[in-house]
Amino acid sequence: MSNTSNAKREKGAGSKTASRAMDKVHASLRKRYRAEKRFRAYGLISVVVGILFLVVLMASILAKGYPAFRQTFITLDVYLDPGVIDPEGSRDAEVLRLADYNRLVRGSLQIIFPDASGRTERRKLVALVSNGAPFQIQGLVMEDPSLVGQTLTLEVPASGDLDMLMKGRIDRSLPESERRLSDLQIGWVDTLIEQGRIHKRWNKALMTRGDSRDPEMAGIWGAVKGSFYMLVVTLLLSFPIGVAAAVYLDEFAPRNRWTDLIEININNLAAVPSIVFGLLGLAVFLNFFGMPRSAPLVGGLVLAVMTLPTVIISSRAALTSVPPSIREAALGMGASKMQATFHHVVPLAIPGMLTGTIIGMARALGESAPLLMIGMVAFIVDVPQGFMDPATALPVQIYLWADSPERAFVERTSAAILVLLAFLIAMNALAIYLRRRFERRW
Amino acid sequence: MEAATMSRDKKARSEQSAQAATRKTASSLFGTDRSSDVPDSTVGVITHDDPVFTCRSVDVFYANKQAIFGVDLDIGRHEVISMIGPSGCGKSTFLRCLNRMNDTIAIARVTGRIELDGQDILDSRIDVVPLRARVGMVFQKPNPFPKSIYENVAYGPRIHGLARDRVELDEIVHTSLERAGLLKEVKDRMDQPGTGLSGGQQQRLCIARAIAVSPEVILMDEPCSALDPIATARIEDLIDELKENYTICIVTHSMQQAARVSQRTAYFHLGYLVEVDETDKIFTNPSHKLTEDYITGRFG
């Protein structure tokens, strides 16, 4: 470097100034490179920090949530005592339904632990088994009344507390008064373990049932179905309306003060906090139109109103990205405006519109605030069977469970979050796939 | 030949003198230096014995800005007329008046009279759909639809209901591709996307697409400006063949191209039609100073 500049200096005045300029350039160059390096470092640090947060979040949810997918079961020999179930022998469905199955469960536990006596001890013993166990037996008997009189070896769900003990979430070293299971109960559990009566199985209830007061019987299926019905309504409304509005605004509407106003309003609506849409739903759909509370139909309507601006904006972006030369080509052939739009422009914009819609739907799926206002934050046990049945949604279910004091609900909360995230990731992946698959270069 | 030109000349003069007055007001309103060199009326022969288009005092405005000033021009049947001039002089704008493509630009406004076989196409009651079927267009950048080659050509006949059945449609597609000199290259891959062809092939596909609806006139706006010389030569040959059956108006910025393909040439300058005449005359013996400057490359 110094050699070359020396050589240059020897070549008279012109090259001297040139070399001086080059020195300056080199000096400033070093500074510029340093600035660039610094900037890259900042960028890298922020990316790493971001990823770190994400990893910590995902790891903690996964660690908390995955045990919920397995549930502790107790193997019991249940004698279906005809004297308890159906003393008259009528085998009438109503009689079978109303029979005292609790007593059967208690009976089979007492056979294992004959020492347990007195009301409190017996209650503590029964508390090891889920409140769902009698319903399980009831279901079996009602399906096949001929079982009455036999002894069945059944796997019944353990209570949430026992499940927590098995998963190491209840600390045996704590003083008895601070545990949810007493020494006596822990002793019984140990006996059950010795007898090989305790197993962990796939937690079917979590995936197939609605909400419940008992964590071991609580499932997300009701919420998933509620979310599903809502999204169906949202999709059916927001996609066609949004696309029609976008096509009209972009291809047909005259450009004037009114369309400008509409455009500004749509952009502003996209930024309105979602709870406001809930208030709108409460005022319009519930109070004015008198629609039922907690119904997925209303939830879907509210979410559709909320997603519409997103769908319109992304559809318009998709339409604008179709090159004008395509429109000109069609119009120049003598296609009418309508034909040019629907034969050529819209088909090319559809992937972009779908991508936008899916992202809007993903947002709607994760939304809970507007649902607060229309009564969808409710304890609903029955799995909804249609658009008018009371229902909750996945994020609302998460919110409700996160509020419950039982330990067993903590892991179910995380499990529900995992399921919600799985849906969201699937939807976003679909959007990315669509974009990649149909992306065109002009 | 000489006599005919003379008589045409006379007719033109008498018509133009009527317009000179309006031309002056226009230049005093808008023009300062801008139009100072522009002649009061178009030099040369604006008329044609057998005109397809008869344009009289055509003005085009983009919002308040005037882009075309009182153009008078006849376009003859089965002739190739080229329009040349520096960029921004309004060649495309004028061309797009002829099939009312300017309607697609909200701020554009066209006034005056443009007759296609005696019918004023600027009349707002005229339906542009059949007009554009009669007056096809080929654009500067090849713009095939992102569909198959077959679908590209079949689109026009289909929307205009030109074919009764699939067999007839196939025939139209084949003859159109044949005439556009593309059939040999694409006949084994009719179902492949038109956008996958080379630039020159794409432009010929666009020409095939335009002639598939059997137009009377084909407007071409710098059809070769995005093509290499070989593809350009093919298009020029094609234009030569097509002039047997079609009237062709071609905008070009290549004077060699204008000289090669056209019988008449119109020179535009800053929105004015300065001179129009037989191509030979324009390139060998232009009458107006501006034309001469342009073709000798003094500016452009």
Ligand SMILES: Nc1ncnc2c1ncn2[C@@H]1O[C@H](COP(=O)(O)OP(=O)(O)O)[C@@H](O)[C@H]1O
């Ligand atoms: N869509 C448009 N909006 C406004 N002005 C335009 C538009 N198209 C063309 N112009 C103007 O009209 C004049 C003529 O343009 P154009 O016809 O494209 O010229 P050329 O094709 O000869 O290069 C130019 O001054 C240009 O700026």
Ligand SMILES: [Mg+2]
């Ligand atoms: Mg142009």
